[in-house]
Amino acid sequence: MAEEAELPPAPDVAGTSLDGTKIFTVSADENDRLCRSVGVTPAADGSAHPIWYYVATQVAMGKTVAGVCETCEFDVEDGPMMGSSGVRFMAPIMVGQPYRVTGEILSLVRKKSRKLGVMDVLTYRLRLHPAEGGDAILETDNVWVLPRKELA
């Protein structure tokens, strides 16, 4: 606790918008390739593999992965690591349906761990909406660990 108090604060990025402008659509061909890449066949009911939640929100959010890191004053070349990913589905992702993304950074917390040294823990939330408007069909919270080698 005392050691953490001595660290310089993490950049104040909570609330940064991750709203996207891109329209994201899962094509039947892409869904087929993704499903086969993870060892299954596509669903017959027109729903896309649920892991598209992660792909769609990452690709269509308002910043690239490198851009999110830059916002956190972190060089993507230093190796951000996935800590956790959570998702709540209100409806399935459908093949051929256009979607857009809204979201924001929730927090960036500086910590010290025995294994990784000083690190910033980034939590951000993204939502996938039908492109034509309306409530989100899913909401995902992702946590990344940004190792701060320069503070170790």
Place this chain on the structure above:
Amino acid sequence: MSDAAGSYAIGDAIAPFTIESVSADAMKDWAVFLADPNPIHLDVEVVKAKGLGDRVINQGPINVAYMMNMLMAAFPGCTIEKMDSRFLDNVYGGDKAVASGRITAVDGDRVECEFTLDIEGRGTVNAGTATIRLNNP
């Protein structure tokens, strides 16, 4: 309790989903899907240079997909309503990955589960929980 939920009980094991050998070619596809050409997923020499091992590293969401596959196979026609997963270690090209789990709660047409993704010879690399809505016939 619905008929569908009546088929399940707390403590029941979920049938494993196995990937016999994690595919480096799939990682190339996922670099395109994710629009993220991070070379640790594509170039073993970069992995070595960074001191991260001697094989390419699977993109994290692929590991989540393996666990989703296990759930969808175990509960045909189900809807994954909620899923949380923690990334504990890397999965490498050529690894044998096994997703497995058990039921922790049954409530009406919903089942809660906990699960892991394990790598032969190395142990658990992902762990998580999910809430599943069953497909009532």
